[in-house]
Amino acid sequence: MSEPVLEVQDLGVELSARPILSGISFGLAAGQRLAVVGPNGSGKTTLIRALYGSVPHQTGQIRLAGRAIEGVSARSLAQEVAVVRQDEPQAFDFSVEGMVRLGRSPFLPLLGGESPEDRRVVDEALATMELTPLRGRSLATLSGGERQRVLLARALAQTPKLLLLDEPTNHLDVRHQLELLAAVERPGLTVVAALHDLNAASDWADQVLLLDAGRISALGLPAEVLTPERITAVFQVQVEPLLCADGGRALVFRGPGRRPRGQISAVPPDKSR
């Protein structure tokens, strides 16, 4: 029986003596994808940051491949966990290849250079994200979608067991959002992604964790968790599920308008995001 890649037990995080997360427990097997959803301020980003040791947790335990991450050095953690966040503002102008090569830095000896294996991994990550033709380009000349692909390629160059995504699709248009999420569907790669788009979360994830004010409101299969009733309770919006022609399901959201006006029933589809 394969051991879970990630086990979180009764996790509690406080920042400046304010409880941000409490009682968070879940487990993920190799290759599983978890979407973390919830309103702004519900603790999504803090949960992601706790998983790579960027914020300390006060209670509970995080185990990675059976090993507790407390006391593990940043370097050895980075050999197993990679992170893609929202577009990183760059004060210094890297080339595409230069940025992706930094993904190997957790593996390089303090004074040594890259091995042929390191270079092979970087080439592969560039190729996977279709960045090979852009490898010499400066990041400043790329579009938001291309830059996000570069950050994902850097994360893949870390050859992680666990990939964390913190609202990675925020600045992307619909197509690039879908492409990015599709790109991390890789055999054996366990992914935890904080997402705003409930439809994307529902399509992409094996499991959905709904956070509300730092606690788990629901955890399970997308269709079980993202029910209209629960979304209405947590996000305070009205939800109308639509059945798609291909048998899929999409959710349409409406603001908490207590005095519905004529146009409300004709909300354009792009308002649903």
Place this chain on the structure above:
Amino acid sequence: MFSVTTSAGLGRYGLVLLLGGLAFVAGLVISLSLGAVSLSFGEVWAALWGGGDGTARTIVLELRGPRTLGAALVGGALAVVGAVLQAVMRNPLADPYVLGVSSGASVGASLAVVLGASSLWPAATLAFGTALLSVALVYRIARVGHTAPPLRLLLAGIAVSSFSTALTSLLLYFVPEATAVRGVLFWLLGGLSGSSWATLLPTMVLVIPPLLILFGLSRVQTVLLLGDEAARSLGVDVRQARGWLIGLSALVAGGLVAFAGAIGFVGLIVPHALRPFTGPEHGRLLPAAFLYGAALMLWMDTAARMLLAPEELPVGILCGLLGAPFFLLLLSRRGVSDE
């Protein structure tokens, strides 16, 4: 940004190093031969090998030799420390002078003179202490959460810098003796005219080891350029790395200030001008920065000797005159925002 593409191939980087090397060697030659007494290249060459005229030998070996090596070390090390501090602060406008490290070090060095120290050691030790204190203070004041935004950092640097300069001036006020006044003024202005083997050798002992460690830690510096969260996710213990890099930088800056006073802007200009050609990776940037910083300082110091000959201009004044406009240019080009 100066250039759009940064395809820093090895060929291009090799060219950057080659040009820097040529400027450096030319700087060595002019620094050894030009001055109150000008010597021909042949005379310098003969003197270096212990031959030729006795006076020329004294000038080259005892006067200009340590000054030339000192200028190269000061310029090169300032450029390297500037690049390191820019990475640590994640701010392309950082350097030991702008951040108040140099003026902080001046306070310690001046204090040592006022207390009657006659060798470089106590001055350098005190300079290191006050340099560290200044940079910690600047960072504390400027910090918002986990980062220090450019504008806040500059303002904090200005505040701490003026405070340190005022302190140094105050020391000057309390010390009437002409020699001590000269000593304290020297640290305020920055210059290489007092260089001798007796001050250069301890400076080398103090400055070169931490400088080599900074070269060794270049990859960590590159990762820090990405910001704290990204650096953490790439395996860097940010607090620890930042502490080490700031401490080593203050050690280098303290030694340099004790030797040559507070010389500004070299640490800012050189890494900035080089990045478009080397790329931001410190493994490439630091060697080039050392070479170009050393070359620049050799040329500047020779110019400072020649401009008002037979009087000498402290090179710190010349650096300030040329560096400050460059700094303003950078400010306006980047449109520094308090993001």
